[in-house]
Amino acid sequence: MLSNWFGDTARQIAARRVRTINAKASENFQEKGLQTLYLAWEMATWNNPNSEATLAAPVLLRRVALKPKNSIEDDFEVEQAEEWKINPSLLHMLKTEYKIDTASIDLLNVNEDNSDSIDSNPLFEGLSKACVEIAGFAIKPRIVIGNFSYAKLPMVLDLESSLDALVASDLISSLAGDSNSLESLRGRHPKVTLPDPDRQPPQDEFLVLDADASQSYVINAVVGGAD
Structure with a gap:
């Protein structure tokens, strides 16, 4: 609880x-x-090659919940x-930006008798050695509770693992400017006209909100089989 960590004045600020x-x-x-509320253990910092700012990311994360002890919320449990898990966004950044293979690092050595007891030294030492070529890389002692989100990481990993499917897609190739793929899309485009919504019963429309003519055109084209 906060009351175990801070005196009265400091606890009010912390609360x-x-x-x-x-x-x-x-x-x-x-x-x-x-779920973005985590306890972070140690912060990795390194120089930003594009500016003078110092970049930082938590090394270990553990999801937590903050429970108020009373109605005025001046103390929390x-x-x-x-x-504990190593920050997946940090690992991905090291792999993609700096070509560092973190697979050989002893990421977590959990004591089997007590899952709360972790020997973190092999992780921090191994990570520091693996990142020795990164300018300014250091692991600094910090324990922080905050909101850390890596919601986009699964999407990034999915895109990276689907490169062949993306290349084979006429739609993606058309968006990238490939003229042959664009012609292929146009060749199989269903016949849709702007007045179609005027002749379609409202109960048959695929709309959640009101749509103008151009929006209705796109929706009807997709329903008709367009990419």
């Missing part, structure tokens, strides 16, 4: 920050379905959920 963090986490879950 305000925790309320803000918790509110953002609730918003992310309710509006986006994302931190409940830990799931197990």
Whole structure:
């Protein structure tokens, strides 16, 4: 609990920050379905090659929940959920941006007798050695509770693993400017006219909200089999 970590004055300041963090986490879950509230252990920092700013990312993450102890929310209990995991966005960045193979690093050495007990030294030492060529790379001791989101990472990984399918797609090739693929799309485009919505019963429309003529044209084309 915060009361175990801070005195009265410091706890009031910490409680305000925790309320803000918790509110953002609730918003992310309710509006986006994302679990973003994590306890971060150690921060990796390195120089930004494109600016003077120092980049930073948590090394280890563990999902937590913040439970207020009373109605005025001036004290919180931190409940830990799931197990520690290395930040997947950090690993992906090291692999794609710096060509660093993290597979050989002892990522987590969990004590089998106690899942909360982790020997983190092999991880931090191995990561530091693997990243020795990255300018300014360092692992700094920090423990932080905050909102960390990597919601786009699954999409990125999916795109990376689907390169052949993307190349074979006439639609994707057309968007990239390939004239042959564009002609192929046009050749199989269904016959759709702008007045079609005027002759279509409302109960047969595939609309969630009102659509203008151009939007209706696109929807009818897709329903008719267009890419």
